[in-house]
Amino acid sequence: MKDEIYKALVEIVGEEFVSNRKEELYIYSRDSGLSDPSFPDFVVMPKTVEEVQKIVQLANREKIPLVPAGASLTLSGLTIPQRGGIVLDMRRMDRILELNRRGRYIVIEAGVTQGKLQSFLEENCPDLCHSLPEAPPSATVVGNLLIHGQGNLTQPYGFNSSMVTGLEVVLPTGQICRIGSCSLSPYWFSIEPLPYLAGLFLGWFGTTGIVTKLGLKLFPKKKLRDVELFVLEDPNLLVEAIYRITHTEMAEDVTTIAQPYPLMFRGTIMIGIYITGDTEEELEFKRKIIWESLGEIIKAKEGGFMALMPEMKKGLLEKPMSSLTRTADILKGGGFVYCGAIIPIEKFPDALRKLVEIAERNGITYAHSGRVIGRGHCMMFAFAFPFNRGDPESMKKAKKALHESYAATLEIGGVPWKPGAEEQKMILEKMDRGTVELIGKIKALLDPNGIMNPGNWEVRL
């Protein structure tokens, strides 16, 4: 049977782009996080939507699990094929199809990476940008949206998934459909005002269909960009400081950092405030307004701006910031995991306290980075733990700390971002029963044979 499936896949995409060899199966059986590996039977790299459609039809007919994957960088195992089957590496679908400069949107295929889009925009329309996550440049744009990722424009405009202007999707039964204005117009300018079908695919981790094309909002990119670090010690005061900063509407990005090393940072919390402008005057104006908004805290000597050394500033302004990737080498061990808790900002003090407790309880170090989402509507709070891939004990501790972080997130009223399969179960357990049933009914309706990324958002009706 496997031979026949292999031949059918070769027929669809060509021999070069199908593998059932152990080397590819090994690599696609795991990601850089701490999820247990699970081997696919095949790895396939389609080039066109028609090829994706044929693969889906084959999988649906033969009831073979199908796992769409970008760069597999979620660190929570979302593209690990838990029940085997076919992994679809989407990165050969890497064309940038349309740039509508005046309409400030772009249409791309599902395999376009953050790096490729960033580079394309810098070359072709340097006055526009997309909301760039702090993921490595190899992460795919679509992958980031499908997990409700965030980026440097999340503070003013919300989750990156709210920046979608159109989708092309292959449904689990093989039907191709378009969502948004592109379903009835040649223009991919908006998801609204039609029924909000994008919600059937965003945040579902590939369990409801395979996104093959994306329309994405672009935003004005100012010529100049700067960063200030506001440092304080009281986490309760951070909540107030963020409220004041976001009230000014002068910041592009607002981030948080807390970590025990280097020692000079221990016990402090930093707010990264990014400002942009087309002129020095504009930049200075924004800087002044933000400084004034924090005047009382500064006056009370409860917080202040840190003088940034040029190297540090350079690192903070790098797009994307490679220092976050380097978290993986803190223990010279090639790994870190994190629970990205989406929480109300007022819960920051609770989350930070929990993070320190969890790290101490497990005898490991931690790093926190966070990002304000919307004008303070919520934030992403990362409980991050580096580990040493060469030391099983270190991996075990980090895994336990990660699990406890998910529990802590739920306990303080937050929602874990891009949870792994086990953590999804924790979420579903706590979720309103009506909501759980709705999830189950939608999945059953769209994917009657349960082939799409099984093991994720699984609900027994």
Added chain:
Amino acid sequence: MNLELHRCFRCGWCKYPSGFEDYNCPSYARFRFESHSPGGRLWLIKAWLDKEIEWSDHLSEILFSCVACKNCVENCKMDFRDEILDWIISAKSKAIENGLAPPKVRDFLENILKYGNPWGLPRNKEASWIKELERYKDQEFLLYLGCECRYEERGARMAKNVVEVLKKAGISFGVLDDETCDGNEALMLGERGLFEELASKNLQKFRELGVKRIVTISPHAYNAMKKYAEGKFEVLHFTQLFSELLRKRKLSLSELEFKVTYHDPCFLGRHNGIYEDPRKILKSVPGLKLVEMKRNRENAFCCGGGSGNFVFDFLSGPSSPARLRIKEALGTGAEILVVVCPICKAMLEDVIKEEGRIEVKDIAEIVLISAK
């Protein structure tokens, strides 16, 4: 072997140039499976050493399709970046030691050992004009030709052009009668023993002849000789010498109205940091317009010929690095793609017929045309 392979996070920065224009790891760009990326390769090496997976022909091809272009070292963001290539070479070495290397790699190395060139050609197959060159006695320079220029037709043409330019500039040089392979590819393939034997033969010969200054045609030879020549004699790549000759006005160039683009070879560029001498030469030609490809200097995309792949070519196919590079060159609108490495020349010329609309010329030919 180094036990720090586990430090690779497989984040993927190493696949890119610094501007992220396109994938810059030749084998990943060619095959597109994560297994062929630098991180995938390191994880597979670790899995093999940890006995999680067994050796196979496919693993062997994954390993030996690394062309040692050093883009991963250039663009990795981790502190261990300088060790990545060494780890890969060590794994190749272990494979060779255990008799596991692909037959094509084994033949390549055996041919170097037995015949002094990777093709296994007898000495009488050398380009005939080489016999007419003056032998090295006490001239200022030893011109080291290397097997790519002695036995490979494109390399031989390039060498001849270099020779003509040197003669035109009145440079005193000679070649070796019985040249020994420089060993760069043996080193990159992990055959350190063979490399050291070749290096030792060369060094002995250079000592006997009292060689003080060597000029190489291939950047691969330049790289090898820099490794074993520290402090013993001066090694120059011919573009460094040309650049110096132009600066001293020993060559006068007339107008050429070409639009050209320049391909940085990995063993001159990323391995040895020489980016500007070839550009200085091109800029010295009146009327010549140099346009850069998006990926240039530290970020240049490799032709795919390194680590012996110019012979066994595990990266051939419709998306071979050479084809991708030619397409990038075409994108500049240049009429000529200028090369300074005989291996790049052969790799790129091989695919030019299909990709078309641009000529591959070595820089010595450009200088020669302009100097006429």
